[in-house]
Amino acid sequence: MTQMALVIDLNKCVGCHACATNCKSWNTGGQFGPLTDTNPYGKEPLGVWFNRVQTYEVGKFPHTDVVYFPKSCMHCKNPPCVEVCPTAASYKRTEDGVVLVNYDDCIGCKYCSWACPYGCREFDTFDGVMKKCTLCADRIYNENLPPDERKPACVLACPAKARAFGDIDDPASEAARWIAEEKGFKALPEAGTDPANHYLPKRKAKVMLDRDMLTQHAQRPVDMERKSASAGDVVSEDVAQT
Numbered sequence: 663m664t665q666m667a668l669v670i671d672l673n674k675c676v677g678c679h680a681c682a683t684n685c686k687s688w689n690t691g692g693q694f695g696p697l698t699d700t701n702p703y704g705k706e707p708l709g710v711w712f713n714r715v716q717t718y719e720v721g722k723f724p725h726t727d728v729v730y731f732p733k734s735c736m737h738c739k740n741p742p743c744v745e746v747c748p749t750a751a752s753y754k755r756t757e758d759g760v761v762l763v764n765y766d767d768c769i770g771c772k773y774c775s776w777a778c779p780y781g782c783r784e785f786d787t788f789d790g791v792m793k794k795c796t797l798c799a800d801r802i803y804n805e806n807l808p809p810d811e812r813k814p815a816c817v818l819a820c821p822a823k824a825r826a827f828g829d830i831d832d833p834a835s836e837a838a839r840w841i842a843e844e845k846g847f848k849a850l851p852e853a854g855t856d857p858a859n860h861y862l863p864k865r866k867a868k869v870m871l872d873r874d875m876l877t878q879h880a881q882r883p884v885d886m887e888r889k890s891a892s893a894g895d896v897v898s899e900d901v902a903q904t
């Protein structure tokens with residue numbers, strides 16, 4: 663079965679909010695349906711955000727770290743939001759696993775937002791209907807777009823290349839390879855929703871050391887003067903104090 667999803671690398675995410683901003687930009691003016699926001703491009707935008715970047719400080723001082731956690735609908739394989747919807751407005755597509763809301767059938771009861779354990783549903787007070795991330799369903803198969811732009815707006819915007827998109831049930835997809843190679847995990851597995859979106863954990867950075875750079879560092883003039891001083895040569899006051 664095909665299950666489209668996002669994979670977000672928490673090790674690469676720098677919390678810049680470009681994904682959230684481009685998501686809002688596309689979904690305000692995109693073809694799936696406009697977002698009716700107050701002051702959407704102003705200093706204090708109000709309204710629906712399909713993608714929100716949360717920030718956490720982890721660890722104990724002085725060994726603390728900051729984790730940026732972008733969050734949008736996880737397109738769960740076992741979505742409680744669909745189960746509780748009294749009008750069947752919420753549904754999961756069989757062809758690609760994307761969870762969507764049919765706005766025409768939504769009565770705005772908000773049951774789905776109570777059922778979602780991730781807080782990923784967004785009520786549009788102006789339209790009186792529930793909205794949420796569509797995985798840019800109006801972009802990913804859109805033949806009016808160049809093939810390399812048929813991806814969710816958040817993925818296209820990420821400057822850190824921290825987001826992958828694809829069929830996580832296809833081992834050859836970039837998304838599935840990221841999960842396999844870097845121990846991708848699901849958020850809140852105990853909720854039993856089997857989220858399709860995955861996260862890659864924070865991990866030690868792979869730093870490539872350049873041997874020439876190391877040698878240059880060892881031969882800094884200040885180091886060489888120190889060496890001379892320890893050998894009994896005269897050394898300037900400045901250098902001696904360093």
Ligand code: SF4
Pocket residue numbers: 734735736737738741742743744761777778779780781782783794855
């Ligand atoms: S994350 Fe929430 S809204 Fe999205 S499919 Fe899962 S339960 Fe439904």
Ligand code: SF4
Pocket residue numbers: 746747748749750751752763767768769770771772773774775791792
């Ligand atoms: S708010 Fe709309 S989508 Fe959510 S449960 Fe009610 S009818 Fe279904």
Ligand code: SF4
Pocket residue numbers: 670674675676677678679680681682715730732819820821822823824825
């Ligand atoms: S655009 Fe990329 S780096 Fe910036 S907050 Fe989103 S996921 Fe993180």
